[in-house]
Amino acid sequence: MATILDAKGLNKSFGAVTAAKDIHVAVEADSIVGLIGSNGAGKTTFINMVTGYLKPDTGSIVFNGRDITALRPRNITRLGICRSFQIPQLFNSMTVGENLLVGVGIVAGTGGGWAAAGATASSPAAVVDTMLDRFGLGHVRDRQAGLLPEGTRKLLDIAMAMVVQPRILLLDEPTSGVSADEKFTLMDMVMAAVRESRVTVLFVEHDMEIVERYTQRILAFYEGRIIADGVPSHVLADPEVRRYVIGEHVPAAEGTAGHA
Amino acid sequence: MAQLLAVVIDGLIYSSWLFIIAVGLTLIYGVMKILNIAHGSLYALGAFAAVSFTSAWFNAGLPAAGSFGMLALAAIVVGLIAGPVIERGLLQFQYGKDEVVLVLVTYALFLILEDLIKFIWGVDPLFVQGPMGETPYSMLGTISVGELTYPGYNLLLVAVAIATGLVLAWALSSTRSGKLLKAVIHDREMSAALGINVGMTYFVTFTVGATLAAIGGALTAPTVSVITGMGAEVIVLAFAVVVIGGLGSLGGAALGAVIVGLVRAAAVHYYPEAELFSIYFVMALVLILRPKGLFSGAEVRKI
Amino acid sequence: MKFDRTCIAIVGLAVVLLIAGPLLPAWAVSLANVSLCLGTVVLGMMLLMRTGLVSFGHGLYYCLGAYAAGTLENLVKVSDIALMVLAGAAVTAVVSGLLGLLLSRYREIFFAMLSLAFSMILYGLLVKSAALGSTDGFNISAKTLAGFAVDGDSRRVVLYSIAVIVTLGSALLLHLYLSSHRGRLAGAIRDNELRVEYMGASVRATIHVNYVISAVLAGIGGALMAVNIGHIDPEMAYWPQSGEFVFVAILSGTGSVFAPLAGALVFETIRSFAYEYSPNTWQMVLGITMLLVILFLPGGLWSIFKRRKAG
Numbered sequence: 078m079a080t081i082l083d084a085k086g087l088n089k090s091f092g093a094v095t096a097a098k099d100i101h102v103a104v105e106a107d108s109i110v111g112l113i114g115s116n117g118a119g120k121t122t123f124i125n126m127v128t129g130y131l132k133p134d135t136g137s138i139v140f141n142g143r144d145i146t147a148l149r150p151r152n153i154t155r156l157g158i159c160r161s162f163q164i165p166q167l168f169n170s171m172t173v174g175e176n177l178l179v180g181v182g183i184v185a186g187t188g189g190g191w192a193a194a195g196a197t198a199s200s201p202a203a204v205v206d207t208m209l210d211r212f213g214l215g216h217v218r219d220r221q222a223g224l225l226p227e228g229t230r231k232l233l234d235i236a237m238a239m240v241v242q243p244r245i246l247l248l249d250e251p252t253s254g255v256s257a258d259e260k261f262t263l264m265d266m267v268m269a270a271v272r273e274s275r276v277t278v279l280f281v282e283h284d285m286e287i288v289e290r291y292t293q294r295i296l297a298f299y300e301g302r303i304i305a306d307g308v309p310s311h312v313l314a315d316p317e318v319r320r321y322v323i324g325e326h327v328p329a330a331e332g333t334a335g336h337a
Numbered sequence: 338m339a340q341l342l343a344v345v346i347d348g349l350i351y352s353s354w355l356f357i358i359a360v361g362l363t364l365i366y367g368v369m370k371i372l373n374i375a376h377g378s379l380y381a382l383g384a385f386a387a388v389s390f391t392s393a394w395f396n397a398g399l400p401a402a403g404s405f406g407m408l409a410l411a412a413i414v415v416g417l418i419a420g421p422v423i424e425r426g427l428l429q430f431q432y433g434k435d436e437v438v439l440v441l442v443t444y445a446l447f448l449i450l451e452d453l454i455k456f457i458w459g460v461d462p463l464f465v466q467g468p469m470g471e472t473p474y475s476m477l478g479t480i481s482v483g484e485l486t487y488p489g490y491n492l493l494l495v496a497v498a499i500a501t502g503l504v505l506a507w508a509l510s511s512t513r514s515g516k517l518l519k520a521v522i523h524d525r526e527m528s529a530a531l532g533i534n535v536g537m538t539y540f541v542t543f544t545v546g547a548t549l550a551a552i553g554g555a556l557t558a559p560t561v562s563v564i565t566g567m568g569a570e571v572i573v574l575a576f577a578v579v580v581i582g583g584l585g586s587l588g589g590a591a592l593g594a595v596i597v598g599l600v601r602a603a604a605v606h607y608y609p610e611a612e613l614f615s616i617y618f619v620m621a622l623v624l625i626l627r628p629k630g631l632f633s634g635a636e637v638r639k640i
Numbered sequence: 641m642k643f644d645r646t647c648i649a650i651v652g653l654a655v656v657l658l659i660a661g662p663l664l665p666a667w668a669v670s671l672a673n674v675s676l677c678l679g680t681v682v683l684g685m686m687l688l689m690r691t692g693l694v695s696f697g698h699g700l701y702y703c704l705g706a707y708a709a710g711t712l713e714n715l716v717k718v719s720d721i722a723l724m725v726l727a728g729a730a731v732t733a734v735v736s737g738l739l740g741l742l743l744s745r746y747r748e749i750f751f752a753m754l755s756l757a758f759s760m761i762l763y764g765l766l767v768k769s770a771a772l773g774s775t776d777g778f779n780i781s782a783k784t785l786a787g788f789a790v791d792g793d794s795r796r797v798v799l800y801s802i803a804v805i806v807t808l809g810s811a812l813l814l815h816l817y818l819s820s821h822r823g824r825l826a827g828a829i830r831d832n833e834l835r836v837e838y839m840g841a842s843v844r845a846t847i848h849v850n851y852v853i854s855a856v857l858a859g860i861g862g863a864l865m866a867v868n869i870g871h872i873d874p875e876m877a878y879w880p881q882s883g884e885f886v887f888v889a890i891l892s893g894t895g896s897v898f899a900p901l902a903g904a905l906v907f908e909t910i911r912s913f914a915y916e917y918s919p920n921t922w923q924m925v926l927g928i929t930m931l932l933v934i935l936f937l938p939g940g941l942w943s944i945f946k947r948r949k950a951g
Contacts, residue, residue: 182821
């Protein structure tokens with residue numbers, strides 16, 4: 078498969094703190110990748126660099142053969158990389174439908190190569206309705222976004238990233254703040270929506286059950302470095318990962334089966 | 338050379354006056370995050386009260402020198418009445434609202450106080466003047482610097498400005514209440530959680546700020562004709578001073594006052610047409626180059 | 641962007657006002673006229689507020705529009721109303737286009753203060769410009785409309801009709817803009833700028849465009865007012881004038897393009913009565929009204945109407 082995103086030698090430090098150290102990642106199109114690591118390990122820094130919120134000190138990020146390292150977030154979004162947020166970033170005074178309509182409007186307004194062919198054929202309202210259906214938000218269409226429960230806010234936040242038709246979707250802790258019985262439903266919906274639109278997904282997650290179930294590949298971060306990269310079964314069994322990411326007491330050289 | 342000296346002296350006198358007016362505004366903003374448009378009205382109230390107090394004094398036939406005491410008394414009375422009334426009666430219900438909404442609240446207050454002044458003192462110009470025409474302004478004689486002559490009263494302005502600045506700086510850095518105040522400025526919620534009485538801090542701050550505005554007005558009263566609308570003129574100048582220095586910064590208010598004072602004096606001497614223009618041009622320039630004023634720390638934004 | 645019920649209502653209102661003009665008593669025509677001019681300015685304030693910005697210096701554009709119209713008449717000797725109003729719009733578009741480059745970086749109180757500084761710069765320039773009458777300003781007299789003489793008895797009604805067409809035309813265009821994709825970004829920016837950027841739109845460009853639109857509306861309002869009153873002076877750029885615009889915008893609310901028009905009418909009505917009966921307490925009435933609106937009607941007078949409609 079073709080590489081859609083290629084990060085080469087990313088370094089980033091904030092004063093004495095190293096948030097990214099020599100990060101090399103090549104992501105294949107249509108893959109689903111999980112980013113794990115304890116707080117401060119550099120996962121969100123990676124997402125922030127890919128989406129243009131932070132500029133790496135050194136290194137480059139190439140998307141679809143184009144260097145996007147120096148671009149602003151909105152230009153990166155227009156090229157086809159979009160993100161969700163750990164704390165949902167909504168238009169709180171608007172209704173759920175209007176939240177999505179803003180995105181549809183931006184895509185329609187900027188036009189050109191950004192909007193995928195076919196999307197322009199349907200009316201903005203129809204696009205919104207399709208997205209509401211995919212995320213099971215139809216029943217709250219006319220509710221004010223600021224007054225929704227957290228799980229619904231999370232869903233809307235992700236739907237807002239999807240509505241601008243990304244090729245790559247970065248999810249920052251999609252299930253944080255979502256109750257245990259809701260999180261699989263949420264992920265199932267997101268994954269179904271993603272599959273329908275053929276989107277590559279990178280997502281940061283602390284819940285190893287979720288990571289194991291939904292990803293084909295895991296990147297484990299520790300102190301700004303990637304300490305393991307591979308298929309879930311392999312990465313989750315890695316002793317370093319078990320010690321530094323999952324937090325088990327594991328002797329340096331050996332690993333045990335199963336996890337917490 | 339003589340003209341340059343005149344620019345500097347005029348500038349510093351004007352700076353002193355500006356500082357007295359602006360320091361209360363920046364103090365209130367620093368602690369309460371309220372950009373108080375009604376500060377201009379409190380200044381005007383101080384001036385009008387100064388007229389009433391001094392004329393009562395002169396009318397009683399008391400020695401003219403005592404009129405200085407009346408200026409001070411007028412300012413303190415205005416500050417101690419208007420400050421608490423406004424803070425307890427109106428502002429305490431507004432805390433936590435958006436900064437822009439708070440500006441609008443004080444703008445409404447400004448409108449109300451403007452007419453209150455007309456209601457109490459009428460619309461004709463008033464003067465601080467004794468029966469023989471003596472005023473605190475003329476009583477202090479003149480001072481000569483080389484070939485230049487200045488009213489001694491201006492020296493009083495400079496002295497009051499310096500004293501105000503020093504006392505406030507000392508109070509903030511060396512007294513217990515000053516340190517608590519700094520804690521509130523730094524982090525309101527945390528201070529409240531640590532048991533600092535934030536409400537009391539606001540009350541005291543606003544009263545002190547109001548008194549400072551009234552002192553500015555009372556000290557200005559003998560030098561001008563006291564008229565309605567004087568508050569509107571002054572508040573926008575005070576905004577320029579505190580915005581240039583950095584909102585909420587004591588040192589910033591001093592620096593802003595000196596900059597505006599010198600710029601205006603230079604304009605008056607070299608190109609009088611630019612007197613007003615120059616002040617706001619500098620204000621815009623500073624905002625463009627350093628959006629949060631000269632004395633301001635960087636803020637961090639995080640996702 | 642589509643022609644909805646509000647559009648029909650705006651056109652309908654315009655027709656009614658145009659027909660009513662010649663039938664109304666002189667004082668009502670004058671009052672309506674002034675309200676319409678003010679309403680145009682407040683339409684612009686409303687757009688800024690929807691974008692989350694409050695300008696304490698929109699007097700800058702009000703004054704510029706008026707002086708552009710007045711200068712055209714006095715110095716260039718062009719006294720056609722249409723050209724004067726166009727001059728007001730053109731000058732404000734250019735100036736706000738330039739200043740907007742800077743102001744679109746500012747928010748909250750800093751936006752308010754930089755706007756204030758710019759308007760005070762104009763004020764400072766005008767009060768010292770002897771050629772433009774310094775603090776006294778100067779008189780202007782618009783004489784024609786598209787070549788036809790405007791004078792005599794019909795003058796008042798003709799000026800009123802122009803104001804109706806220009807103001808309601810502006811309201812119609814603004815409504816269409818607000819219901820367009822680009823217009824909808826205003827509220828999105830007020831709510832969450834970060835998200836707007838991450839959805840691929842430029843916050844600064846949108847604010848810039850909205851700023852220019854609001855400035856041009858203020859310029860048109862100023863030019864219309866100048867033509868109507870026949871006199872202009874630097875007070876139009878002084879900060880209390882800008883404060884008045886903020887006041888009327890708060891009073892009106894931002895719920896609909898009708899709100900600024902209704903708010904302006906209420907304001908001018910209170911003002912004309914208060915001036916007559918109680919000239920020295922009129923600001924107090926304003927101040928108290930404003931406090932009441934901020935405390936009890938954060939959505940402005942328009943929210944009463946909406947609540948009733950909903951209930």
